[in-house]
Amino acid sequence: MTTAALSPTDRTTATRGRHRMVAERAALHALLAEAMVAHVGLTVGSGPDAHPLVLPTAYAADPDGPDDGGSLYLHGSVAAGWLPTVLAGQVCVTITLLDGLVAARSGFHHSANYRSAVVLGRPRLVEDEVEKVRALDLVVDQVVPGRSGTLRPHTRKELAATAVLALPLAEASLKVRAGGPVDDEPDIAAGVWGGHVPLRLVAGEPVADADAVGVPVPAEVAARAAALAAR
Incomplete structure (x- = not known):
């Protein structure tokens, strides 16, 4: 398991709110283990028809996976029109948990508590059957831990219809906000209520x-x- 600190590149170093960045890779692993939906950002098309596209997908992470820094597995379909584009270039994957609503004493300081990861890199198509089956089992267990071990094996037809992408976890960043609002002293002195509303799934x-x-x-x-x- 890779234990190197996060933010190894300029692309994954925050330009705003740097005090909320978390350098411990274990915190990234914890977020990836808890969340259940990833969003994949990519650019599809070419020339004047090129446009951004962000897609939600099921995922699973293996910190000990074969990719640099471990593997982030993304679930997809071989029939997806965006698949060739993803394999030809870089993608941005975000995974976020909303932990609370922050009600400040001014509109400017209203915020949210969250844990949010960004992973950048070029994914590969998982073609080895053993790795593919294991990745799909991890995706199932991401939703219901231990479920894959109770189900019948994947059929050849299902494996052929399913695409699994593996993205290295080496280039990643994590930002975390917790607690109440950060208000200006005059607003606090005015006696307006401030605080936060915890959220959980x-x-x-x-x-x-x-x-x-x-x-x-x-x-x-x-x-x-x-x-x-x-x-």
Whole structure:
């Protein structure tokens, strides 16, 4: 596992709010383990038709993966029109957790508490079947830990229809904001209320599919729902 500090390049060094940057790579790993959705930014088309595109996707991270700094696996389809573009150049992947709303004493200082990672680099198409199967299992377990071990193996048809991209985690940055507002002294003295509203993702009770009525909820699904509910 790579333990080198984050922000190894100018591209992943913040130009604003540098005091919120986190250099510990373990903090990046923790965020990647907790979140469930990544957004991939790329440029599609060419010439006057070129335009930016940001797509949400399922993902999983393997700090011990074969890429520089570990591997960020992105789930996709071989039929996706953007796939050739992604493989031909650089992408920007962002993963963010919103932890709170910050209500300041002025509009200027209203903010949010968050943990946000940016990963830059050129992805590769995972073609080795062993690595591809493992990556897809990691994506499943990102949503429900332990779920992949209870399911049937991926079929050849499913593997052929699914694209898995691996992005090195070497070039990444992490910014974190926590706590209340940072207000100006005159605004504080005016007696206006300031503070923050904590936010968290919670889960309800598992809901059985119509074809699964009467089938017990699997232990890993129940554990995932309980863990999220406990937040």
